[in-house]
Amino acid sequence: MKRSHKIFLGGCSLLAVTLLTACLWNFNSPSSSDEDDAFVYLPLDDSEYPYANLQRLVIQTENAADVRNRETKVPAKLQIYGKDSPESFILDLEIRGRGNSSWQLSKYGYRLEFEHKVSLFGMPADKSWNLLSNQRDKSLVRNYITNQLAENLGDEYVPRSVFVEVFLNKNYRGIFQLIESVKVSPDRVDIPESNQSFLLEKSSEDDQDKKHAEFYTEAGNRFFIKSPKKPSLGDIDNVKNHLDDFEKFILSDAAKNPDSLSKWIDFESLVRYYLIQEFTKNIDGNFHKSIYLSWVKNSPIHLGPVWDFDLAYGLSLGEKLSAEDYYAGNAGWFAALFNSEENFSHVRQFWKDHHREFEAVADSARETIRRLTPAAKNEYKRWPILNEKFWVFAESFKRYEDTADSLTDWIQKRIAWLDAELLSPISESASYR
Incomplete structure (x- = not known):
């Protein structure tokens, strides 16, 4: 599904394809009163990695600059895509790398800092968010199911998250877990903001x-x-x-x-x-x-x-x-x-x-893996590591679905031992x- 830009590109010529990225910085997101044909969107070519039942985050950095490290904040724009079309206006943010040992991996995570507080996928509005790569976990779900467990056990605050597929500068980057960053806030860690x-x-x-x-x-x-x-x-x-x-x-x-x-x-x-x-x-x-x-x-x-x-x-x-x-x-x-x-x-x-x-975690893992299976075809086409086993990867698999059996089998054995x-x-x- 190749997308061309509609009108209202802030004076950019539709014919100047090579200048498309630079032109994207010249428009303002339209208000709800603007006509439908004034809606604009970031470029997305998903012909090689098609829609797979997960919403997509399309991110375009200024001048298509690389995200090279965890310190340099790169100006960018982000838009949420559904199956066939955008589902949000374009949002301004800064993006940089995140993680420590996970930064050494080919698929690393990102830290997002929006210009204004935004509510993403129904989660409370905030400026700070993370994209977890979860590449060391071939099931992709260990962080997610643990957060579910903590919530079910009554934790006062558990970072909320959803799975998305990410395109950065028109390049497919894979399945990520969009998650709230841990910070002091009434909707996150709810303690007073003071020197006490x-x-x-x-x-x-x-x-x-x-x-x-x-x-x-x-x-x-x-x-x-x-x-x-x-x-x-x-x-x-x-x-x-x-x-x-x-x-x-x-x-x-x-x-x-x-x-x-x-x-x-x-x-x-x-x-x-x-x-x-x-x-x-x-x-x-x-x-x-x-x-x-x-x-x-x-x-x-x-x-x-x-x-x-x-x-x-x-x-x-x-x-x-x-x-x-x-x-x-x-x-x-x-x-x-x-x-x-x-x-x-x-x-x-x-x-x-x-x-x-605790028993419910195995079912949670299996169900979440089932839900991610269509998108995992994109993930492991982009990152063909399923059957690899070396210092950072403890397991190898023929199919993504097999990660469910390995994970749930370990959970059941762990419960038996703790019992x-x-x-x-x-x-x-x-x-x-």
Whole structure:
């Protein structure tokens, strides 16, 4: 379906095809009162990668400039396409690369910053959005189904997302997960925006982030300060000192009592967040990185939202992890906080009370993969990696549909192992402790 531009191109000649990209910068999006033939759209040639039941994001950068790195913001325009035609006006934004280790892949992610707040696919309006490539996960769904799980378990905020196909400068880039960025906002992480409120991300040594302030606790944990955006040295000292005090507390006998612990950290969010990490066996979830938390002065620390699960459910770099054994519980705060039966009994109870939600993840995975199967033909035509297996890819497949069997089989085995651990008599369980 090759698209030609209609009239109202701000004085651009329809015959000047070679100047088309430059001309696109000279018009304004029409208002609802404009006539139908005044509607304009970005160029899309989907003859090689046809519509496959997912809406498309068509993005055109200024002068067709490449998105080369994670720092340089490139002016661009974006339009949503349905099956046969555009379904939005053209939106102004800046685009840059995103991700750390995923940036090394051929299909990398993008960060979108719109000129004005926009509501995309019914999600609350905001300027900041991400496009996750999910290339290390050949099923493409691990992040999505984990967010569904967190929502079903009652997380206060879970980043909303939809799957889309992306065309950048008329080149097909594949299936992406358009997802809300994690930020302080009434519709996202709903805490006050002040120097008494902090949104933090536990990170690792290999993470590069030149935008946010950071600090190390005395225990050696590295945190980025996502909010406030420009903390003073005093603000940084305040949050660092609080986490230093907390990390000293969790090593004390008092931390083995849930009532005492709840004065420092929201206990329900701790148990829920830990079990999501443990259930998925997320390789970043053993208190390594992509661990979000918030703290408002004179209030308990709150863990969440969940983020970054493309290497989970058995996936690791170049190898498949067993569905057995504890993982998240062996490291960081989790190892210290659940090193008492009194605290760990709440993990057992949460697993028992929410068993149905964890069981539902396998069905969620299978249904989401079924829904993506038509578009996956485009994805793996553009990126023919399904049957490849090397350091970044732990599995190989003949067909995209086969990823469902592999993923759901691992989930079912993981549930069986956790059942044996968490629902069995105390003396026979909790082997990591």
